[in-house]
Amino acid sequence: MNDDTQYLTQEKFDEFKEELQFLSTTRRKKIAESLEYARSLGDLSENAEYAEARDLQAATEERINHLESILASAKILKKKKSDEVTLGSKVVITKQGSTEPHDYIIVGSEETNMLERKLSYLSPLGEALMGKKKGSEFTFETPSGKQKYTIISVE
Numbered sequence: 001m002n003d004d005t006q007y008l009t010q011e012k013f014d015e016f017k018e019e020l021q022f023l024s025t026t027r028r029k030k031i032a033e034s035l036e037y038a039r040s041l042g043d044l045s046e047n048a049e050y051a052e053a054r055d056l057q058a059a060t061e062e063r064i065n066h067l068e069s070i071l072a073s074a075k076i077l078k079k080k081k082s083d084e085v086t087l088g089s090k091v092v093i094t095k096q097g098s099t100e101p102h103d104y105i106i107v108g109s110e111e112t113n114m115l116e117r118k119l120s121y122l123s124p125l126g127e128a129l130m131g132k133k134k135g136s137e138f139t140f141e142t143p144s145g146k147q148k149y150t151i152i153s154v155e
Contacts, residue, residue: 007108
């Protein structure tokens with residue numbers, strides 16, 4: 001897989017486009033108004049409002065650049081039937097010696113969110129899962145040592 005490519009679900013792609021649109025229009029306009037107001041207060045060297053508006057402007061421009069970069073190199077994940085773990089797969093695994101299942105959706109790095117059980121394919125566990133099939137056993141390195149897991153299902 002190309003290192004520059006950002007793998008995104010359609011939902012995340014649309015979310016990033018919406019955020020970029022908001023930042024490029026509404027947020028930029030509000031920042032410009034804040035800067036204009038702060039300038040009107042006088043001496044810029046000791047003007048905390050001006051410094052804060054400039055910091056917000058810099059952070060906003062950085063986020064806009066980041067989003068533009070992601071969207072320019074984005075590849076939308078297509079949901080496809082496969083018995084092999086790929087990007088977009090929902091995987092259920094169990095740790096050896098345990099019956100408690102853990103489920104994850106394999107996603108690109110920009111979409112990783114452990115609260116939603118979205119796991120990057122670049123993470124140690126994600127890398128260990130890629131290409132495996134239902135019933136496969138695999139081992140990967142964790143901070144507490146090597147762990148052995150079994151894949152219960154792949155959707």
